Amino acid sequence: MRERSAAERIRDFQEVPLGYTPEQAIEEAKRCIQCKNPKCVGGCPVEIDITGFLKFVAEGDFASAAEKIKETNALPAICGRVCPQEDQCEKECILGVKGEPVAIGSLERFVADWERESSPRPSTRYARSGHPSPSKMERGMNFDDSRKKGVRIAVVGSGPAGLTCAGDLARLGYQVTIFESLHVTGGVLTYGIPEFRLPKAIVNLEVEYVKSLGVEIKTDMLVGNVYTIEELLKEYKAVFIGSGAGLPKFMNIPGENLDGVYSANEYLFRVNMMKAWQFPEYLTPVKIGKRVAVVGGGNVAMDSARVSLRLGAEEVTILYRRTHDEMPARKEEIERAVEEGIVFKILTLPIKYHANNEGWVSEAECIQMELGEPDSSGRRRPVEIPNSNFKIPIDTVIVAIGNSPNPLVPHRTPNLKTEKWGGVIVTAAGLTSIPGVYAGGDIVRGAATVISAMGDGKVAAKAIHSFLGPTK
Numbered sequence: 001m002r003e004r005s006a007a008e009r010i011r012d013f014q015e016v017p018l019g020y021t022p023e024q025a026i027e028e029a030k031r032c033i034q035c036k037n038p039k040c041v042g043g044c045p046v047e048i049d050i051t052g053f054l055k056f057v058a059e060g061d062f063a064s065a066a067e068k069i070k071e072t073n074a075l076p077a078i079c080g081r082v083c084p085q086e087d088q089c090e091k092e093c094i095l096g097v098k099g100e101p102v103a104i105g106s107l108e109r110f111v112a113d114w115e116r117e118s119s120p121r122p123s124t125r126y127a128r129s130g131h132p133s134p135s136k137m138e139r140g141m142n143f144d145d146s147r148k149k150g151v152r153i154a155v156v157g158s159g160p161a162g163l164t165c166a167g168d169l170a171r172l173g174y175q176v177t178i179f180e181s182l183h184v185t186g187g188v189l190t191y192g193i194p195e196f197r198l199p200k201a202i203v204n205l206e207v208e209y210v211k212s213l214g215v216e217i218k219t220d221m222l223v224g225n226v227y228t229i230e231e232l233l234k235e236y237k238a239v240f241i242g243s244g245a246g247l248p249k250f251m252n253i254p255g256e257n258l259d260g261v262y263s264a265n266e267y268l269f270r271v272n273m274m275k276a277w278q279f280p281e282y283l284t285p286v287k288i289g290k291r292v293a294v295v296g297g298g299n300v301a302m303d304s305a306r307v308s309l310r311l312g313a314e315e316v317t318i319l320y321r322r323t324h325d326e327m328p329a330r331k332e333e334i335e336r337a338v339e340e341g342i343v344f345k346i347l348t349l350p351i352k353y354h355a356n357n358e359g360w361v362s363e364a365e366c367i368q369m370e371l372g373e374p375d376s377s378g379r380r381r382p383v384e385i386p387n388s389n390f391k392i393p394i395d396t397v398i399v400a401i402g403n404s405p406n407p408l409v410p411h412r413t414p415n416l417k418t419e420k421w422g423g424v425i426v427t428a429a430g431l432t433s434i435p436g437v438y439a440g441g442d443i444v445r446g447a448a449t450v451i452s453a454m455g456d457g458k459v460a461a462k463a464i465h466s467f468l469g470p471t472k
């Protein structure tokens with residue numbers, strides 16, 4: 001896929017990849033050999049009919065391709081941008097055995113963008129607002145007005161888990177209300193992932209699409225405070241909890257509470273919510289200085305580093321205790337970070353932060369690591385090399401070593417069983433320890449992925465549908 005050059009893109013927040021042209025999309029889709037038993041579909045947690053939509057793309061029928069994707073996925077422009085397809089559908093593509101798998105994710109993105117940007121079937125596909133409206137099929141899917149009209153379901157959180165669960169239930173004919181604690185919708189898609197990877201306008205449009213399926217969203221509603229789950233259960237027949245994992249982890253080392261040390265969550269939240277990418281039109285009080293160190297090797301670390309560069313930092317360094325091979329971030333995002341000039345100090349563990357006279361962080365004291373035997377995750381364990389301490393000068397530290405499930409709802413819900421680390425315990429169908437209460441996404445898994453959250457939302461929607469049964 002075409003991309004903006006690193007030199008051009010590092011000083012703004014515009015998207016990096018430019019997407020396929022229609023000709024490129026057709027050519028790429030034609031590579032699909034239309035397997036009789038397509039394994040790629042099994043690799044997709046939201047069960048997109050991948051060969052079906054690729055066939056339409058290969059024929060140049062992009063409108064039908066969009067409809068095909070939306071049969072099971074309400075957020076295709078988002079998934080096409082941030083899902084780790086290389087570990088899911090594309091990993092299963094038979095062409096990948098001897099060469100390159102079909103670029104399913106890029107094609108999904110192309111189709112969603114094409115549908116948004118063109119208006120091929122204005123009468124049916126687009127509402128007057130310009131938002132794609134649900135197709136007749138989507139509105140009609142299993143819809144049984146007499147049975148479900150008035151059956152109300154509550155969803156907590158408007159991230160990918162909540163949006164997917166709500167959208168699927170609305171398609172089934174239920175009356176769904178999402179309760180979102182923030183003033184904005186989309187969860188991490190809006191407040192976490194930066195504009196240059198996932199433009200907010202695209203998230204907003206896909207949220208509008210879910211609303212157009214009949215979902216109501218109430219913002220500024222902190223469940224646990226405004227209503228408890230028990231109170232919701234009095235008004236609603238079932239509840240889905242998709243409240244995510246937004247509780248930052250820290251290393252608990254000396255100096256982590258100095259001025260200039262952020263959690264990645266706070267940092268990215270400030271940048272995204274205060275529209276830092278529109279500086280100087282919007283003033284964003286995020287002081288980062290010239291030298292930024294980011295601790296961690298996942299997507300959140302890459303995003304924090306690349307945002308810092310775009311906000312004017314002169315030297316941005318990733319500190320990671322293992323090597324490139326063990327980094328959990330998507331490979332393409334690591335490559336882009338390298339191209340943009342982010343410095344990677346691998347096998348490096350910060351152990352203490354030092355302050356200047358004014359109490360701001362000024363140095364990171366680190367220790368050199370080496371790889372030992374594999375640990376429980378299967379990755380080789382990083383081991384400290386004795387007496388290898390060294391210091392690097394810094395103005396800002398961003399700690400991006402993971403997040404835990406948001407604790408408020410579990411704390412305020414007696415009988416809701418959780419793991420020791422905070423994840424809500426569910427059955428394979430997403431049922432919690434409370435009848436009628438389901439959960440999925442990061443509140444169950446800990447910090448995971450967009451598509452796994454969506455898959456959980458889908459599974460729970462099916463389970464809620466069968467829980468409510470034909471006569472209720």
Ligand SMILES: Cc1cc2nc3c(=O)[nH]c(=O)nc-3n(C[C@H](O)[C@H](O)[C@H](O)COP(=O)(O)OP(=O)(O)OC[C@H]3O[C@@H](n4cnc5c(N)ncnc54)[C@H](O)[C@@H]3O)c2cc1C
Pocket residue numbers: 082083084156157158159160161162179180181182185186187188189192193194221222223224242243244245246268299300303330406408409440441442443447448449450451453
């Ligand atoms: C910076 C960053 C980059 C990422 N990059 C990728 C990527 O490239 N690819 C990928 O697949 N994944 C990525 N992820 C992970 C992915 O975004 C999450 O796994 C996914 O968003 C989880 O979805 P969710 O719906 O479970 O939770 P969330 O997206 O966290 O949504 C939860 C929602 O619930 C709301 N909420 C919380 N508590 C309450 C309450 N008490 N009452 C009401 N509402 C509440 C929150 O405000 C939020 O809107 C990234 C995460 C981050 C932070």
